[in-house]
Amino acid sequence: MARWVALLRGVNVNGITIKSADLAALFRERGYGDVRTVLASGNVVFSADGTATALKSDVEQALRERFGYDAWIVLVPHDGLAAIVDGFPFPSAEDRHDYVVFGSDEDALDDLLADLELDESVERVAPGSGVVYWSCPKGSSTDTVFAKRAGAARFKRTTTTRNTNTLRKLL
Incomplete structure (x- = not known):
């Protein structure tokens, strides 16, 4: 099994x-x-x-x-899962949240990143293997540019986001 x-x-x-x-x-x-x-x-x-x-x-x-x-x-x-968590590409900090966006459809993850224009002083996003990595300031995980895109109805059936702290508990 x-x-x-x-x-x-x-x-x-x-x-x-x-x-x-x-x-x-x-x-x-x-x-x-x-x-x-x-x-x-x-x-x-x-x-x-x-x-x-x-x-x-x-x-x-x-x-x-x-x-x-x-x-x-x-x-x-x-x-x-451990490799996904270990692959988080951004430095962690107490004032930031580190997230991984998982997708059941590779095209959806590509769409999340397509033509994305971010202020990297606010949030950072990077592709991974079957995931998208995302780091944002605490308290802003629903109102950044990427947060709004990831929360769009078109991604409801294909993506979900987890904090890296939660992922470590799944290991």
Whole structure:
């Protein structure tokens, strides 16, 4: 069995509330093993057989049926997560947030970066392998140029963002 990380988009915000215990129970009921939820923001580490495509489809459908919302996830192989975190290209600082934007569609990540004009004294963005790295000042993660682009409706089904501190807890 392979280890996976399911990153749910839009959980416990905008009126979509899912308790971690209920989320873990759903994964166990689907037959997944070694299920562990991390924080209350839709992060599940689990073991399963099957392809990423089949697992993603199964989890999304199960979430829709159980919790009644338009569920979208990004599925990441657990054994690749450490390299993603270690690959963060910007220096960390106490007054900044370090984020990784995950995508289930490489084209969506390319679109996030296309023709992007940033003030690098405010925020920095760089492509990674299947991700986009982003650093911004604390308190501005919803109002910078990149934040507004990443939050656009067209990326709802294909991307989700996690703080590097959260990602370390998933390891």
